Amino acid sequence: MMTCDDAGVLLHALLDGELDAGHAREVEAHIAGCPRCAAQLRDYRAMRQAMSGANLGFAVPSALRSRIDAIIPAAPVRAPAPSRRSLLQGFAFGAALSAAAAASVLFVVVRSDEDQRMLGDVVSAHLRSLQAEHLTDVPSTDQHTVKPWFNGKLAVAPPVADLTAQGFTLLGGRLDYIDGKAVAAIVYRRRVHVINLFVAQASALEPTAARHEMIQGFNVRRWTEQGLRFIAISDINADELADFGAKFEAASRAGA
Amino acid sequence: MMLAGRRRSSRARSAMAGDVHDPERARRFREAALPHLDEVYTLARYLLRNAADADDAVQECYLRALKHFDTFRGGAMRPWLFAILRNVCKATYAQRRFVDPDTAEDAVPLWSEPPETPESQVLRRRDDQSIRDMVSALPAVFREAIVLREINGLSYGEIAEIVGAPVGTVMSRLARARSILRAAWLSAEEKAQ
Numbered sequence: 001m002m003t004c005d006d007a008g009v010l011l012h013a014l015l016d017g018e019l020d021a022g023h024a025r026e027v028e029a030h031i032a033g034c035p036r037c038a039a040q041l042r043d044y045r046a047m048r049q050a051m052s053g054a055n056l057g058f059a060v061p062s063a064l065r066s067r068i069d070a071i072i073p074a075a076p077v078r079a080p081a082p083s084r085r086s087l088l089q090g091f092a093f094g095a096a097l098s099a100a101a102a103a104s105v106l107f108v109v110v111r112s113d114e115d116q117r118m119l120g121d122v123v124s125a126h127l128r129s130l131q132a133e134h135l136t137d138v139p140s141t142d143q144h145t146v147k148p149w150f151n152g153k154l155a156v157a158p159p160v161a162d163l164t165a166q167g168f169t170l171l172g173g174r175l176d177y178i179d180g181k182a183v184a185a186i187v188y189r190r191r192v193h194v195i196n197l198f199v200a201q202a203s204a205l206e207p208t209a210a211r212h213e214m215i216q217g218f219n220v221r222r223w224t225e226q227g228l229r230f231i232a233i234s235d236i237n238a239d240e241l242a243d244f245g246a247k248f249e250a251a252s253r254a255g256a
Numbered sequence: 257m258m259l260a261g262r263r264r265s266s267r268a269r270s271a272m273a274g275d276v277h278d279p280e281r282a283r284r285f286r287e288a289a290l291p292h293l294d295e296v297y298t299l300a301r302y303l304l305r306n307a308a309d310a311d312d313a314v315q316e317c318y319l320r321a322l323k324h325f326d327t328f329r330g331g332a333m334r335p336w337l338f339a340i341l342r343n344v345c346k347a348t349y350a351q352r353r354f355v356d357p358d359t360a361e362d363a364v365p366l367w368s369e370p371p372e373t374p375e376s377q378v379l380r381r382r383d384d385q386s387i388r389d390m391v392s393a394l395p396a397v398f399r400e401a402i403v404l405r406e407i408n409g410l411s412y413g414e415i416a417e418i419v420g421a422p423v424g425t426v427m428s429r430l431a432r433a434r435s436i437l438r439a440a441w442l443s444a445e446e447k448a449q
Contacts, residue, residue, distance in 0.1 A: 008431065009427060009428055009431045010427075012427060012430050012431045012434060013412070013427055016405065016412065016430070018411070018412045018427075040438075043379050043438050043441075044434050044438065046379040047379060047434065047437060047438060047441060048406065050379070050381060050382060050387065051387060051406045051407070052406070054382075054383075054384045054387050055384050056298075056384065056387060056388055056391065056406075056407050057294060057295070057298040057407065058294075058297055058298045058301040058310075059294070059297075060293050060294055060297045060314075061307075061311065064297070064311050064314060064315065065293065067315055068290075068293065068314070068315060068318045069290075071315070071318060071319055071322065072282050072285060072286050072290075072318075072322060073277050073278075073279055073282040074279070074282075191295075191407060191408070191409055192294055192295055192298050192407065193294070193295075214287065217286065217287050217290045217291040218291065219291075235291040235292070235294065237334075
């Protein structure tokens with residue numbers, strides 16, 4: 001039989017999801033019969049929820065950020081990218097390469113030019129939103145406030161999902177510019193990290209599966225769905241961003 | 257025989273690889289470590305409770321991390337950086353003749369039982385700043401445990417490794433941290449009413 005003293009410590013492991021199934025059952029059985037421990041668990045749950053919903057992080061002062069940037073030797077100077085023409089010449093000389101392979105490589109090269117510029121814009125927009133104290137135009141944790149705010153401002157109606165229960169707090173929305181076009185930025189927070197989710201019109205209606213990449217130390221997840229192009233960027237780790245993307249997709253599909 | 261040979265060769269390798277100015281190594285470090293700067297800084301603010309000290313500690317942490325980047329063998333980068341930061345913070349404390357965060361546990365009297373709350377009472381929502389203040393007011397070992405768990409989101413195992421204590425100790429420190437926090441939360445509530 002579990003005592004209140006044992007349960008008092010173990011209920012934290014229960015709360016943190018660190019308890020094995022056997023012990024979890026024991027603690028739950030104790031709590032079911034002990035109003036005092038049940039009240040504690042309820043308070044700890046409320047506290048943990050309040051803490052995960054609050055912004056408890058401290059923003060790095062920009063002077064410190066530049067000092068640290070300065071102590072890391074600068075990135076190697078990259079040789080200028082070969083022009084498309086010289087690449088083609090290379091293929092012409094490479095007799096072993098089949099024409100099909102050359103065409104597919106060329107496609108990748110051409111696309112990456114466009115991509116590079118667009119992703120550069122995404123990173124700049126993300127950094128701007130963090131530095132300029134201009135994270136949101138419409139600060140709200142309510143999806144029903146954020147979604148209509150975009151009406152009339154954009155040619156698209158971006159889906160806005162409430163992911164609070166999944167650990168991603170909605171902070172609000174903002175208009176931003178990527179590649180010279182106005183896009184919706186939906187802003188979420190995970191612990192101390194900000195996630196910017198940019199939504200723009202897609203060039204094709206075909207949905208595409210999510211792609212992950214890392215750019216300048218930020219994780220990026222891109223996908224296309226319902227004629228919309230989604231780009232999520234954050235400094236959270238790749239797994240958490242993948243989790244965010246999957247949950248957002250599921251929630252917006254359910255809401256559609 | 258085998259073992260000695262292997263050890264020698266790994267030492268030779270790490271001696272060769274420790275070039276801070278190697279641009280490729282710097283690029284890898286930048287990509288791996290810089291995204292965690294906000295979290296490292298947040299942890300420093302909570303551990304040291306002073307903005308200027310936190311600035312210095314984070315800078316020193318990144319200097320050391322860059323220098324010892326070769327000893328980082330994959331795995332998660334965040335706990336590795338946190339462990340370095342913690343050592344830097346401990347050194348800061350030692351210099352100032354503050355209480356060592358590890359011995360502070362004994363210095364704290366057994367915490368008083370939180371007041372009994374009727375089951376109908378619900379913890380009131382508090383604003384961000386007052387939650388920060390309550391966390392900051394915790395004694396060092398408990399503050400460190402709760403920040404690593406609730407703000408940095410680490411597992412018990414990761415916290416145990418960083419603070420150099422068994423998982424069971426981490427769990428009991430978290431229990432005490434939350435118990436003190438709950439008492440503070442409730443008393444702040446009483447004042448507010």
